[in-house]
Amino acid sequence: MNGPPPGSKPRPGPRPWLLLVDDEPDFLKGLVRFFAARGLGPATASDGGEALALLEGGGFEVVVSDVMMPVMGGLELTRRIKELEPEIEVILITGGANVGDGVAGIKSGAYDYLSKPLEPEHLLGKVTQAREKLATARELRRQVEFRARVEKQLEAAQRLAALGTLASGVAHEINNPLAVIRQTAQWMDLVLSKPEMEGFPRRGELQEALAKIFASVQRAAGITHQLLGFARQDPPRAVEIGLDRLVRESMGLVEQEARTRGVELRLIPGGEGETVWADPGRFRQILINLLTNALQASRSGQTVEVTAGTKGGEVVVEVRDWGPGIPGEDLDRLFEPFFTTKPQGQGTGLGLFVSQNLADKLGGRIEVESRLGGGARFTLRLPNRPPAEPAPLGGHEDRLNRAAATFVPQSPKE
Ligand SMILES: Nc1ncnc2c1ncn2[C@@H]1O[C@H](COP(=O)(O)OP(=O)(O)OP(=O)(O)O)[C@@H](O)[C@H]1O
Numbered sequence: 142m143n144g145p146p147p148g149s150k151p152r153p154g155p156r157p158w159l160l161l162v163d164d165e166p167d168f169l170k171g172l173v174r175f176f177a178a179r180g181l182g183p184a185t186a187s188d189g190g191e192a193l194a195l196l197e198g199g200g201f202e203v204v205v206s207d208v209m210m211p212v213m214g215g216l217e218l219t220r221r222i223k224e225l226e227p228e229i230e231v232i233l234i235t236g237g238a239n240v241g242d243g244v245a246g247i248k249s250g251a252y253d254y255l256s257k258p259l260e261p262e263h264l265l266g267k268v269t270q271a272r273e274k275l276a277t278a279r280e281l282r283r284q285v286e287f288r289a290r291v292e293k294q295l296e297a298a299q300r301l302a303a304l305g306t307l308a309s310g311v312a313h314e315i316n317n318p319l320a321v322i323r324q325t326a327q328w329m330d331l332v333l334s335k336p337e338m339e340g341f342p343r344r345g346e347l348q349e350a351l352a353k354i355f356a357s358v359q360r361a362a363g364i365t366h367q368l369l370g371f372a373r374q375d376p377p378r379a380v381e382i383g384l385d386r387l388v389r390e391s392m393g394l395v396e397q398e399a400r401t402r403g404v405e406l407r408l409i410p411g412g413e414g415e416t417v418w419a420d421p422g423r424f425r426q427i428l429i430n431l432l433t434n435a436l437q438a439s440r441s442g443q444t445v446e447v448t449a450g451t452k453g454g455e456v457v458v459e460v461r462d463w464g465p466g467i468p469g470e471d472l473d474r475l476f477e478p479f480f481t482t483k484p485q486g487q488g489t490g491l492g493l494f495v496s497q498n499l500a501d502k503l504g505g506r507i508e509v510e511s512r513l514g515g516g517a518r519f520t521l522r523l524p525n526r527p528p529a530e531p532a533p534l535g536g537h538e539d540r541l542n543r544a545a546a547t548f549v550p551q552s553p554k555e
């Protein structure tokens with residue numbers, strides 16, 4: 142069987158990783174026959190330019206090239222290959238008396254050189270060694286990358302734990318002065334509203350100023366509430382509770398917001414009468430965040446739909462809106478802390494981060510489906526499980542904790 146003519150494109154089948162380059166067709170044919178008989182099926186090129194064109198296609202690991210070729214010789218080809226893809230190993234074939242060419246080849250980055258007359262078995266040995274060297278280098282790089290990835294995850298886990306401690310400390314500290322500000326402002330409001338204050342100069346302006354204080358205190362309290370929920374140390378507790386009641390309670394808490402925005406909040410019938418196991422406090426906090434986002438994304442006259450039920454051992458709640466939707470590039474970032482697209486002063490970017498974290502601690506997750514112009518659907522999935530059954534490991538946080546506890550980078554499996 143003859144090998145493919147010089148310059149031929151590789152035949153269909155496994156992609157060749159070996160490229161033979163020589164301007165002597167008979168010599169090339171002989172080598173192709175030798176390698177093909179050993180199941181290697183190399184690609185071939187009759188000069189440097191042709192070889193580079195083939196290499197552009199990728200997938201090659203070892204190039205065997207003659208040094209003496211017209212137009213572009215083996216030394217120049219080696220230099221160009223190393224520029225194009227430094228990983229590819231090059232073995233040069235020099236004329237019998239030209240040891241200097243071989244040395245120059247090594248300087249240009251060649252793996253090794255052999256002199257003519259060539260012993261094909263010897264060449265096969267070199268090709269195999271060169272390929273093994275490449276495999277070892279790749280394996281090493283994979284390990285380094287794997288280690289860097291694990292270290293990054295570990296760092297993220299530690300940062301998150303530190304953030305939790307810090308957040309709860311700050312939130313507690315801020316809650317006290319907030320309460321004082323609120324009470325004092327309430328007292329001032331009360332005094333200003335008394336009949337004897339009727340003619341008090343600039344009374345209206347003072348009341349407006351107090352309204353601003355109330356709104357800001359409300360916002361700051363919202364942030365500390367999120368942070369405290371995120372940093373909660375008490376273990377999740379599951380109680381048996383009516384799903385319908387739980388969902389309606391959460392919807393009730395955002396009803397005012399819905400009314401102010403002129404958005405209809407609708408619970409789609411379906412889950413009535415179902416009893417589930419849930420941690421009501423955490424469940425409510427997650428659902429309120431999802432509902433608030435949906436309401437904030439909706440225009441007046443639109444509807445936000447909620448469905449709740451159980452499926453395959455899980456409590457599944459969906460919040461669907463017909464707002465502007467979420468662009469693809471934002472989808473990956475939604476759950477990052479402080480990611481917000483809302484104007485300054487309106488969004489802190491903590492809602493989804495905290496919610497995903499809470500869902501994670503409960504052994505569940507939040508999924509999102511959305512596209513620009515098509516609204517958004519957020520799905521909360523939580524295990525429907527009595528407290529006696531421990532949550533199986535597998536949540537995001539568990540994975541990070543286990544990575545932290547067993548930080549022994551192993552060879553990644555492909
Ligand atoms: N239903 C939705 N429709 C469109 N975009 C959404 C929706 N829900 C979330 N987003 C996007 O995700 C971002 C992050 O949401 P997240 O709830 O974490 O923070 P936020 O709402 O901006 O601020 P916070 O909830 O802390 O007040 C939002 O700023 C918004 O860009």
Ligand SMILES: [Mg+2]
Binds near residue numbers: 491
């Ligand atoms: Mg939000």
